[in-house]
Every structure is written in C-alpha cells, then in structure tokens.
Amino acid sequence: MFLVLQLAIIVLSFIAHEHEAIAAYVPDYSSLVFPIHKHTDAAKPLYSVEIMTAYVNMQYLHANFLIDVDAPFIWHDCIVQWNIYPGSCPPDKLCTSPVSCDEYQCTDVRTSYSYQKPYCSPPKNESISPGWGYCSCSVNVVDPVTGSCGQAKLNYWDDFTVNVSNGKNVLTGVYGVYPYAACAPSSAFQSFPANVTGVMALSSSPYALPAHLLEPLENVIGLCLPSTLSTSGVLFYGNSPYYLLPQKDVDVRSYLSYTPLIKHPDSFGYFIDVNNIVIKKRSISIPANATTKISTLDPYAILRTDIYNRVIRRFSMVTKRIPPAKPVPPFGLCFSTQSGLRVPDIDFSLPEGKKWTMSAANSIKQVTKDVACLALVDGGATSEPAIVIGSFQMEDNFLVFDLENSTFGFSSSLLRKQTSCSNFNFTLVES
The missing domain is CATH 2.40.70.10 (Acid Proteases)
Known part of the structure; x- marks a missing residue:
C-alpha cells in the first residue's frame, strides 16, 4: 500500500511539473x-x-x-x-x-x-x-x-x-x-x-x-x-x-486610440458607435440608433441618405473655392485638380471624446488625371447599417480588433507619422 502511495505521489508530481512547464512556456515569437x-x-x-x-x-x-x-x-x-x-x-x-x-x-x-x-x-x-x-x-x-x-x-x-x-x-x-x-x-x-x-x-x-x-x-x-x-x-x-520602418523602435500601438466594439445580433462583423461627423469645426450629429460597420469589401464609405446629404452640403461649403467637376459615379461631389487640391479633414467623433480622422489620403479619390472626388457613397434612405467605413478609408491606417477586450484601435493616417502600411520589414531572421 505504501509503495502504491509513493508511485501515485511521483506520478502526480510529474504531471504537476509538466503543467508548470507548459504554463511557463514563452515562445520566441509575439x-x-x-x-x-x-x-x-x-x-x-x-x-x-x-x-x-x-x-x-x-x-x-x-x-x-x-x-x-x-x-x-x-x-x-x-x-x-x-x-x-x-x-x-x-x-x-x-x-x-x-x-x-x-x-x-x-x-x-x-x-x-x-x-x-x-x-x-x-x-x-x-x-x-x-x-x-x-x-x-x-x-x-x-x-x-x-x-x-x-x-x-x-x-x-x-x-x-x-x-x-x-x-x-x-x-x-x-x-x-x-x-x-x-x-x-x-x-x-x-x-x-x-x-x-x-x-x-x-x-x-x-x-x-x-x-x-x-x-x-x-x-x-x-x-x-x-x-x-x-x-x-x-x-x-x-x-x-x-513596428513599421523607418521608426524601427516605435511600437505602432503608441499611435492608437480605442473605442468599444459593438455587438450586432445579425452579424459576426465589427461595429462601432459614431456620435458625430465633424468637418472644419462644424458637427453633423448622427442619430442615436445608427450603427457603423467596418468593411474590407466595400471600397468607399457608405452613408445613409440623410447623413450623406448633410456631409456633402457641409463639405461643399468649406471647399467652395475649389473648382467643381462633373460627378463621377458612384461619387456625388468631385473637384478639378488642375490647380491643386487642399481639403479639410473629416473627423468621426466616437465615445469618450475619441476621434478617427480621415485626411485627404482617405477621403479624396483621384479618379482621373484632372478630377478627384469625395470618397463617400449615398447608401439610400433605408441603408442599414447607417454608416459603413470602407477599405479606402482604412488604407495606411493601423487598425486593431481586440477580441479579448472587445475594443477597436485606430491610428488615423500613418502617412502623417512618416510611415505606411507597406513599411513592415518582411526580412527573415533567425529566431
């Protein structure tokens, strides 16, 4: 009986040691x-x-x-x-x-x-x-x-x-x-x-x-x-x-702001709350029941008609000195770029005072040599979700979908940080 007890203790000690070793394992990759x-x-x-x-x-x-x-x-x-x-x-x-x-x-x-x-x-x-x-x-x-x-x-x-x-x-x-x-x-x-x-x-x-x-x-x-x-x-x-070059010692996470991810009952996708859209200090309020979706398949931001019309009206007003151009579908507001193009940022205001800034690189699409358009699309009067953030708005933005904490991180344009999404060093090194 004593021998059996000793064997049991040895086996249990071995199992405990193995579990501790597994728990203590830290891979050389992150x-x-x-x-x-x-x-x-x-x-x-x-x-x-x-x-x-x-x-x-x-x-x-x-x-x-x-x-x-x-x-x-x-x-x-x-x-x-x-x-x-x-x-x-x-x-x-x-x-x-x-x-x-x-x-x-x-x-x-x-x-x-x-x-x-x-x-x-x-x-x-x-x-x-x-x-x-x-x-x-x-x-x-x-x-x-x-x-x-x-x-x-x-x-x-x-x-x-x-x-x-x-x-x-x-x-x-x-x-x-x-x-x-x-x-x-x-x-x-x-x-x-x-x-x-x-x-x-x-x-x-x-x-x-x-x-x-x-x-x-x-x-x-x-x-x-x-x-x-x-x-x-x-x-x-x-x-x-x-890390993205040339800032090889700057963790890109230091550029991020975070906002909660919102669950949608009919989707496994990712949604956030947008409270307002701000263009040159003028705020366009978003209805409280409006949802905003992140999409990698829709190329441009889609806004429900009531929101789209107010954004277009405001953007037209603050860019009235820029010569207009005939709209190029699917866009409704286009400009002549023959004399250059300077436009204001578009800020998506989020809960807790956070804002996701769309600079010209993510809001203006060059469609021909001489014409550029505001990269927003009218989704219709009953569009659901009310706002879709398209892939053009996401280019050269570092985004984090943190499923552990149900949060969404965003950097705004990395171009303003003198880097881009194409600057990861894919060189193979010994681990």
Whole structure:
C-alpha cells in the first residue's frame, strides 16, 4: 500500500511539473504575420492575405485569400474527399475530408452563421458518396465581388502554415493552423482578382480564422491595408508590439486610440458607435440608433441618405473655392485638380471624446488625371447599417480588433507619422 502511495505521489508530481512547464512556456515569437496585397483587377478594389497551404517538393505553396472581416468561415478552391489516399488528389488541388450533413458542426454552421441572404436557396443534402452512404455538408457562400449565391462543402481541418514574428521581422519558425473551412469549385472564383482563390474570414465567428489561432497568443488582430499595388501591407495576430520602418523602435500601438466594439445580433462583423461627423469645426450629429460597420469589401464609405446629404452640403461649403467637376459615379461631389487640391479633414467623433480622422489620403479619390472626388457613397434612405467605413478609408491606417477586450484601435493616417502600411520589414531572421 505504501509503495502504491509513493508511485501515485511521483506520478502526480510529474504531471504537476509538466503543467508548470507548459504554463511557463514563452515562445520566441509575439505574433503571427501575413503579407496583404491590394488588387484592382476585379469589379472593385480588394485586398488579400497570403498564406501557405501545402508543403510540396520541400517547399510551401502560397495562396491568396480575400480579406473579409464579416464572413463566418473560410472558403476556398479545394476538393472534399471521403477517402483520401496517395495519388487520389489532383496535383494542382488541395483535398480535405468532408463534414457529414449528420454532424453537429454542419447544423451549427448552417443555423448560427450570419451569411444567410434572403435570396439564397437553403443548402441541400444531395452529395452522396459512393460506397459510404454519407452526405457531405453543403453550406451557402456569397461571392464578395458580385453578391451572387453559391454552395460549398464544409470540411475538416484545413492545413495552413503561417509565419511567426517578433513584431519587427519574420522569424524562421512557423505556426500550424487547422481551421474548419469550406471547399468550392474553381468556377466560384471567376469574379475574383487574378491569383486569388479563397475568402479569409477574420470575423468574430467561432468558425473564422481567429477562433483557431488562440494559443499561446491573445485574440487580437492588427490590420494594415496597403494603398499601392507594388508593396505589401501587413496583418498581425497577437497582442504584439508592431513596428513599421523607418521608426524601427516605435511600437505602432503608441499611435492608437480605442473605442468599444459593438455587438450586432445579425452579424459576426465589427461595429462601432459614431456620435458625430465633424468637418472644419462644424458637427453633423448622427442619430442615436445608427450603427457603423467596418468593411474590407466595400471600397468607399457608405452613408445613409440623410447623413450623406448633410456631409456633402457641409463639405461643399468649406471647399467652395475649389473648382467643381462633373460627378463621377458612384461619387456625388468631385473637384478639378488642375490647380491643386487642399481639403479639410473629416473627423468621426466616437465615445469618450475619441476621434478617427480621415485626411485627404482617405477621403479624396483621384479618379482621373484632372478630377478627384469625395470618397463617400449615398447608401439610400433605408441603408442599414447607417454608416459603413470602407477599405479606402482604412488604407495606411493601423487598425486593431481586440477580441479579448472587445475594443477597436485606430491610428488615423500613418502617412502623417512618416510611415505606411507597406513599411513592415518582411526580412527573415533567425529566431
């Protein structure tokens, strides 16, 4: 009996020691890091995140996925197979195992996600696998470019690989990610930019990418969209120091202000409260029940008509010395730029006295050599949400979606800090 007790004490001590070692483990990286690319060869400007999808012939294959901060799950060009064995997958495809329509994950995704559109037909269980008797889990997906409905097959555990970072460089280690995703046929991506073959969900959904990146990092997304095609922006995951050249010793978090993230009952996306829009010291009040959404798919800010008209009227008044130009759709206020263009900032006033400033770089879109337009779009009289912050307004702004504390951080334009979203040093260094 005494010997058994001694053995039990030794085993328990060993387990306790192992738990302490795991708890004490501190990785040599502080975040995950992804390059972001801008695309203008689709119907609207879009941004993709680059990830590693497979390890073939001693090297990683790379793929680009459109960034969607509202999508409930990842979906991409791949094939689901019930029986995967060597040689069964086409050499130019990714193959994964399907989720059965009888499994709880299928029911959960179908009933809880917010991607249901009134015009989408309910998904059907019609894919029967020969010799198995199981049906795969069909789910609706919506093309982020055209808005059209499609169907994909939910799958188990995609195998993605991600670079790790210390906030200044890419380190030599990698991080494995195994999210649920859905496979769609190649034809589903015809409207996408060239070399973009999926949608990367960065929402708060339990099936989006952040839900699969928790340990040992905090659930925090740092997003910095580039303004040019020739250089990459950067996406961080983890509450890391973030550094952008040339200020190699300045943590970008020191530039940020924060405001609460607001939950929306019908969306996994991100919403904030905007109290007023201020243009040259004149405040335009926003109705208390109006919601403001952050969107990586809408290229320009969208305002409900009552708000849009007051903003246009005020901006026209303070720029009346600038020669007007014929409006270029979808914009309603345009200017001649032949003699230069100086316009005031637009401040989005937030709770607790915070303000997100849109300088000319994020409020004026150059549409031709001689014409520039205020990058706001009339969303209509019943637009919901009342305000959408589009991707043009987000370029060269460092944004943080802190899902740990339900807060949203924003820097306003980094150009005024003599840096940009294209200034992360992607040089690989030894960890």
